[in-house]
Amino acid sequence: MNTNSRNLTLLTDLYELTMMQGYFKTHSKEHVVFDIFYRRNPCGGAYAIACGLDQAIDYIKDLHFEQEDIDYLRSTGFFQEDFLDYLKNFRFTGDIYAIPEGTIIFPKEPLVKVIAPIMEAQLVETALLNIINHQSLIATKAARVVQEAGGGVMEFGLRRAQGPDAGIYGARAAVIAGCIGTSNVLAGQMFDIPVKGTHAHSWIMSFPSELEAFRTYAELFPDNCLLLVDTYDTLNSGVKHAIQVFREMREKGIHSKLFGIRLDSGDLAYLTKKARIMLDEAGFPDAIISASSDLDEYLINSLMNQGAKITSWGVGTNLITSKDCPSFGGVYKLACIIDENGTEIPKIKVSENVEKVTNPGNKKILRIYDKASGKIKADLITLEDEVFTEDQPLTLFDPLATWKRTRLEAGTYTIRELLVPIFKNGQCVYESPSVMDIQAYCTQEKATLWDESKRLINPQEVYVDLSRKLYDLKNQLLDDAHTIKD
Amino acid sequence: MNTNSRNLTLLTDLYELTMMQGYFKTHSKEHVVFDIFYRRNPCGGAYAIACGLDQAIDYIKDLHFEQEDIDYLRSTGFFQEDFLDYLKNFRFTGDIYAIPEGTIIFPKEPLVKVIAPIMEAQLVETALLNIINHQSLIATKAARVVQEAGGGVMEFGLRRAQGPDAGIYGARAAVIAGCIGTSNVLAGQMFDIPVKGTHAHSWIMSFPSELEAFRTYAELFPDNCLLLVDTYDTLNSGVKHAIQVFREMREKGIHSKLFGIRLDSGDLAYLTKKARIMLDEAGFPDAIISASSDLDEYLINSLMNQGAKITSWGVGTNLITSKDCPSFGGVYKLACIIDENGTEIPKIKVSENVEKVTNPGNKKILRIYDKASGKIKADLITLEDEVFTEDQPLTLFDPLATWKRTRLEAGTYTIRELLVPIFKNGQCVYESPSVMDIQAYCTQEKATLWDESKRLINPQEVYVDLSRKLYDLKNQLLDDAHTIKD
Numbered sequence: 001m002n003t004n005s006r007n008l009t010l011l012t013d014l015y016e017l018t019m020m021q022g023y024f025k026t027h028s029k030e031h032v033v034f035d036i037f038y039r040r041n042p043c044g045g046a047y048a049i050a051c052g053l054d055q056a057i058d059y060i061k062d063l064h065f066e067q068e069d070i071d072y073l074r075s076t077g078f079f080q081e082d083f084l085d086y087l088k089n090f091r092f093t094g095d096i097y098a099i100p101e102g103t104i105i106f107p108k109e110p111l112v113k114v115i116a117p118i119m120e121a122q123l124v125e126t127a128l129l130n131i132i133n134h135q136s137l138i139a140t141k142a143a144r145v146v147q148e149a150g151g152g153v154m155e156f157g158l159r160r161a162q163g164p165d166a167g168i169y170g171a172r173a174a175v176i177a178g179c180i181g182t183s184n185v186l187a188g189q190m191f192d193i194p195v196k197g198t199h200a201h202s203w204i205m206s207f208p209s210e211l212e213a214f215r216t217y218a219e220l221f222p223d224n225c226l227l228l229v230d231t232y233d234t235l236n237s238g239v240k241h242a243i244q245v246f247r248e249m250r251e252k253g254i255h256s257k258l259f260g261i262r263l264d265s266g267d268l269a270y271l272t273k274k275a276r277i278m279l280d281e282a283g284f285p286d287a288i289i290s291a292s293s294d295l296d297e298y299l300i301n302s303l304m305n306q307g308a309k310i311t312s313w314g315v316g317t318n319l320i321t322s323k324d325c326p327s328f329g330g331v332y333k334l335a336c337i338i339d340e341n342g343t344e345i346p347k348i349k350v351s352e353n354v355e356k357v358t359n360p361g362n363k364k365i366l367r368i369y370d371k372a373s374g375k376i377k378a379d380l381i382t383l384e385d386e387v388f389t390e391d392q393p394l395t396l397f398d399p400l401a402t403w404k405r406t407r408l409e410a411g412t413y414t415i416r417e418l419l420v421p422i423f424k425n426g427q428c429v430y431e432s433p434s435v436m437d438i439q440a441y442c443t444q445e446k447a448t449l450w451d452e453s454k455r456l457i458n459p460q461e462v463y464v465d466l467s468r469k470l471y472d473l474k475n476q477l478l479d480d481a482h483t484i485k486d
Numbered sequence: 487m488n489t490n491s492r493n494l495t496l497l498t499d500l501y502e503l504t505m506m507q508g509y510f511k512t513h514s515k516e517h518v519v520f521d522i523f524y525r526r527n528p529c530g531g532a533y534a535i536a537c538g539l540d541q542a543i544d545y546i547k548d549l550h551f552e553q554e555d556i557d558y559l560r561s562t563g564f565f566q567e568d569f570l571d572y573l574k575n576f577r578f579t580g581d582i583y584a585i586p587e588g589t590i591i592f593p594k595e596p597l598v599k600v601i602a603p604i605m606e607a608q609l610v611e612t613a614l615l616n617i618i619n620h621q622s623l624i625a626t627k628a629a630r631v632v633q634e635a636g637g638g639v640m641e642f643g644l645r646r647a648q649g650p651d652a653g654i655y656g657a658r659a660a661v662i663a664g665c666i667g668t669s670n671v672l673a674g675q676m677f678d679i680p681v682k683g684t685h686a687h688s689w690i691m692s693f694p695s696e697l698e699a700f701r702t703y704a705e706l707f708p709d710n711c712l713l714l715v716d717t718y719d720t721l722n723s724g725v726k727h728a729i730q731v732f733r734e735m736r737e738k739g740i741h742s743k744l745f746g747i748r749l750d751s752g753d754l755a756y757l758t759k760k761a762r763i764m765l766d767e768a769g770f771p772d773a774i775i776s777a778s779s780d781l782d783e784y785l786i787n788s789l790m791n792q793g794a795k796i797t798s799w800g801v802g803t804n805l806i807t808s809k810d811c812p813s814f815g816g817v818y819k820l821a822c823i824i825d826e827n828g829t830e831i832p833k834i835k836v837s838e839n840v841e842k843v844t845n846p847g848n849k850k851i852l853r854i855y856d857k858a859s860g861k862i863k864a865d866l867i868t869l870e871d872e873v874f875t876e877d878q879p880l881t882l883f884d885p886l887a888t889w890k891r892t893r894l895e896a897g898t899y900t901i902r903e904l905l906v907p908i909f910k911n912g913q914c915v916y917e918s919p920s921v922m923d924i925q926a927y928c929t930q931e932k933a934t935l936w937d938e939s940k941r942l943i944n945p946q947e948v949y950v951d952l953s954r955k956l957y958d959l960k961n962q963l964l965d966d967a968h969t970i971k972d
Contacts, residue, residue: 006492006650008650008672010671010672010674010675011644011650011653011654011670011671011672012644012670012671012672013642013644013645013669013670013671013683014669014670014671014674014681014682014683015669015683015684015685015686016686017671018683018684018685018706018707018710019685019686019688019689021706022685022689022702022703022706022707023692025702025706026702027692030692032692034688069675072674072675073671076674076681078707078710118692122688125645125686126644126645126669127650129645129646130644130645130646130647130649130650130653131649131650133645133646134647134648134649134652135649137648138648156499158497158498158499158612158616159499159611159612159615159616159619159816159818160615160616160619160813160814160815161616161620161648162620162623162624162647162648162649162651162652162656162807162812163616163617163620163621163648163649163651163652163654163655163656164492164494164497164613164616164617164651165648165649165650165651165652166620166648166649166651166652167497167616168497168649169649170648170649183499183500183501183612184497184498184499184500185496185497185498185499185500185503185559186494186496186497186498188496188500188558188562189496189555189558195500195562196500197499197500197501197504198501198504199501199504199505199508200501200502200505200611201819201820201835202505202520202608202611202819202820203505203508205820205833205835206509206513206516206518206604206820206823207513216508216511216512217508220504220507220508220511221504221508221564224504224564231835231836232836232967265837317813317815321648321807321812321813322812323812323813326648326807326808326809326812327646327803327807327809328646329646329803330645332645333687333688334687334688334691334692337692347691349687349691349717350717350718351751481718
């Protein structure tokens with residue numbers, strides 16, 4: 001397997017390292033709890049999909065400073081020798097909990113929880129955010145595209161991805177979220193995921209004629225014979241020549257496993273309907289019609305509504321960059337300090353914007369399912385030591401509008417804890433499933449969402465509530481914060 | 487130096503490899519000319535900045551298939567043994583010409599020209615586009631941001647970049663385009679570019695009080711002392727405490743090289759004007775006011791117009807993802823086939839959209855400067871063998887509106903050829919300058935643009951014209967294309 005492993009220890013913001021040195025000099029013994037969470041779902045949706053944990057695990061496992069890294073840091077002039085000495089034997093020794101990849105997630109709940117000595121917890125902020133933000137973004141975008149297409153989506157965006165990693169890990173995220181394959185061969189090799197593709201306009205143009213280009217391709221790849229029909233004139237040249245080649249294959253007794261046409265330009269609704277009639281009339285009702293051309297979930301939705309005859313979708317730029325929303329706003333916030341005696345001191349970040357106030361303390365997330373339908377009822381963020389059991393009635397209330405309450409009777413709901421242990425005392429205790437297994441899990445996860453939360457326009461938000469104890473703690477800390485200390 | 491070198495040979499779309507096998511079986515002897523060009527400037531601007539060549543060179547130099555790559559390709563079932571055998575000794579043996587990094591570029595002109603055996607030229611399409619598209623995008627976006635700020639821009643986007651490479655190479659592109667530094671330590675190490683940063687909210691929150699956090703930071707980093715003032719209350723707490731700490735430093739006789747405040751939230755126009763008054767009245771007119779918080783070129787322009795007192799800008803998400811335009815539409819199109827006898831057969835890609843018709847043939851680009859001002863007059867795309875000299879009058883005409891003509895008298899203009907040799911017969915003949923030298927060159931390049939082409943709203947496009955010979959060739963091929971061959 002081509003792991004392309006790299007030393008990413010310095011993949012961090014300078015201020016993580018200057019703060020580390022500050023903690024080293026002043027209060028290095030403390031442990032802290034940091035949460036990664038996000039505030040708003042991408043693309044106006046009502047959910048996101050957790051992704052990137054596997055790469056985050058590799059990053060944490062590999063954390064170490066090479067001599068050249070120490071030398072480089074020294075050369076910047078920011079660091080002192082005792083701190084650089086400390087870095088020489090630096091390893092991550094803390095605990096990490098995370099929501100598994102492929103899980104449906106909602107704003108404000110911790111996707112990743114880091115409990116570690118303050119210096120270690122600070123260092124890993126930037127890279128963890130970079131990895132989780134990127135991959136969760138692309139998984140979420142891909143899920144939206146796949147949902148509107150109803151399946152058959154191929155990820156074709158490598159050439160427009162924001163660098164090699166964006167192409168490689170974007171392809172992985174897209175497959176986790178339901179794409180049936182990628183054009184990206186390196187991603188196929190690294191993650192054992194299906195690779196797809198046929199030919200480009202340059203193939204057609206390198207032959208004296210379109211027909212000869214098609215005929216040659218069909219001879220070479222009879223079982224993966226999607227012919228690109230829009231190089232010269234889609235209906236009058238491309239589709240006609242494709243049909244001629246399919247006829248020739250049939251006359252030779254070749255029964256292709258996969259054959260059809262691909263359109264990469266023009267009015268896809270009009271052209272695919274016409275092409276479908278031409279193919280059907282020629283006796284090829286099983287010929288695939290594949291389309292690509294600046295597709296996204298909105299255009300696919302529109303094409304489906306127009307009755308376009310497309311059975312397979314190649315989605316590139318808009319998926320691999322999440323074009324209408326190219327960043328996932330995951331943040332990494334201090335939730336708790338654990339002092340040298342083991343006492344937990346919950347911390348809150350105040351903001352003038354009430355939605356930006358953080359949830360304090362060492363927390364967990366309980367997902368509450370409707371027992372009858374298996375659908376998600378709500379998520380409940382609680383403190384780590386709280387106990388909830390399914391044999392008790394449960395009252396949920398909205399943390400921003402506390403008069404809104406829902407009482408769930410015992411026996412009508414089930415509870416699942418979302419955060420699972422990933423690292424314990426620096427040792428990885430979690431094994432990532434294969435990408436295709438995560439894809440299967442993600443498909444189950446998507447089925448736990450109500451349809452109303454999946455629609456493109458004005459989707460219904462899913463409730464993320466706080467336990468009474470956490471709610472009270474938060475309000476108490478907010479009250480305290482009004483007394484500014486100096 | 488941490489090069490983090492990786493084998494990216496399989497970083498390609500599957501169809502490049504299936505087409506390669508097709509060429510291998512049918513017409514492997516041909517050479518071809520492929521052009522990378524783009525059709526529209528990002529973000530509604532009138533120019534872009536070429537970037538990514540250095541990484542493209544590394545990619546081409548490293549191209550080779552390891553045994554594990556061959557084994558993987560075999561496992562996909564698409565490839566035959568004779569082709570896999572050929573891959574074992576595959577190296578790039580062709581020529582590449584490119585516009586140097588940091589150069590101002592315009593739509594439709596070849597940024598990169600690959601002249602190589604058809605199989606080699608086809609393989610490299612995807613990775614070259616991926617690298618050039620990403621880095622040119624971020625360089626262009628960063629140039630826009632730097633232009634509006636008038637300098638003092640730091641790249642702070644790593645945590646929101648689309649994966650590690652997007653952060654690393656995005657930082658490089660941002661510095662090339664004029665950012666004074668990056669928060670990204672790995673990019674600092676890899677490219678010898680300045681790294682910047684101080685502390686986060688978590689630093690403040692890890693201390694019993696804001697004042698103690700500031701005081702400790704000032705003791706540790708007296709010469710890089712930008713205090714983050716918005717954790718609790720910007721004016722009533724943060725700025726007051728910062729001033730107190732600056733006074734204490736002054737009383738101790740510490741004269742900091744760099745000190746001031748950073749704001750990361752709130753109304754930056756209002757708060758920075760108030761903070762400036764407070765700092766000035768306290769006797770700290772040289773205190774820096776640094777701002778970050780979802781900045782982009784439009785918000786910076788607005789803040790400048792409002793008289794915000796900001797001397798230093800930290801720009802993250804919107805720069806590193808080019809949020810309003812997260813892809814650069816570079817394409818790779820066949821321009822010419824060179825047959826076994828060395829005869830050039832120009833090729834054109836027809837499209838129903840006149841702007842999508844490609845320019846055929848083996849071409850070069852001449853940049854025409856106004857001799858008096860040094861500003862760009864126009865670019866002229868010509869065939870490779872055409873000769874233009876500055877001692878002759880030159881008539882330019884618009885290829886889409888041929889009645890628009892400009893005659894330049896001899897002696898009033900200068901000519902520069904933009905494409906330079908990068909590879910000859912597979913050997914690299916070009917050495918990339920250092921990133922900071924490219925930045926200096928890029929600054930000169932930006933000075934060759936008229937102000938009218940740099941404004942945010944409705945910028946004046948720069949003319950990219952065709953030589954008469956190229957224009958006639960294009961029209962002749964378009965006429966021929968109407969006779970569809972079969």
